[in-house]
Amino acid sequence: MPQFFNKKLLLLLVSIIVLVALIGFSLREREELTWPEKFLKDTTGWVGNVFNKPVSGITGFVGDLKELQHTYDENKKLKARLDEYVLLKTQVQDLKEENEELRDNLGKEDDLRKYSPIQATVIGRNPERWHEMLTINKGKRNGVEKNMAVITSTGLVGKVKVATDFTASVQLLSSIDKANRVSAIIQGKDKAFGLIEGFDDEKNLLLMKRIPYDKKIKKNSLVITSGYGGIFPKGLPIGKVVDVKVDQYGLNQTAYIEPSTDFYDINNVMVVKREVGGVEDEMDGEDEVK
């Protein structure tokens, strides 16, 4: 059958082989992107940055107008909480000083909580929405590295997946990827450790798995990062527990966590660099990246 092996069919077969090879190549854990990918990312990032300013200006203005309607009510509520706030602030100040003093006494300088933030603006989002990723306008030139934690003012949103010279892509906690794990603590009398992995996107809840079965977890307890992963600082807020279920085999529990940040409305983020380094370079992000 000579016409069976015609040019078009051959081309189709070759392209399927190329497809499989390319997918295999890109699914590998890669430390660095190849230079054409970096070039494309930086170029489109630059164009996105140019467009971002006027667009965010307009949307910001519209958003402000909407918020103006609720100002009166909000103001009332906020005034009521102001007294509370003053009290809390003095307490925090007091505790901070005490903490510092005690640290001085111990001579302990390392602190997993300490970090330095890099401010960044979101200039784009993966339109495909299968891989929940954001593009931000700071890259390696500004000190952003792979696997750093990304937060907003309300809490943890994800980690840096790829950093090029001028942009970086942030993988959100809500993206479904087996390599996307964060070591976390549920606060309470009896602290419970576990890993945040997976997202229930119908209910908008994060899943925290591998909590030992005998831990009693109260609803509404707060969840923070543990800092044991190697790169994330300790104490970044993630959300609060809304439900707990025992796993299939009864060995572990899974907590459903309502994230403190709205993953769908993120405009400004901070990339945080922990001041205490990981153990070794090879060990970096042992928990976050597996």
Add this chain to the structure above:
Amino acid sequence: MKHFILSFIALLFFVFESIFAQLFASDVFGADKILVPRFIMIFVFFLTMFGSRKIGMLYGAILGLTYDAVYTEILGVYMLLIPFLAYLISKCMKILQNNILISCLVALLFTAVLEVVIFQMNIILSFADMGFAEYMDRRFVPTLLLNLVFIIISCYPLKRIIEMLDLQGELE
């Protein structure tokens, strides 16, 4: 010059897609609906229909590769899928009548095909965790509605621009 104008339009759509996704990611269109803008693909489809097949496939491959590298970070999927669909479109248009209404419908149909293929692809690579019925309700129908609106708005201007550039004579 022709290619300069075309690339410029393509780049605009490319960046606009991402900005659109960022702006409308929150629950503007209902809480759990996911709308995926497919502007780049629609641009390539129209380019194939009103321009020429070769240019359509060429732009499809380049834009697909850029899309893969910049947004999804899995190379190859869009790079091969878009030119393939462009090829099929050109075959379709040989049979069908070439008027603007039919063109719009064909573009919508192929957007739907693209959506479903990408969904299956993500299921295979285990990046998606969604049943087919849920997918239809939450992603497929809203996405098609959004892209239908885009097709209706953009089809006439794009047709005029592409026909003005007169791509037929250049590469065939």
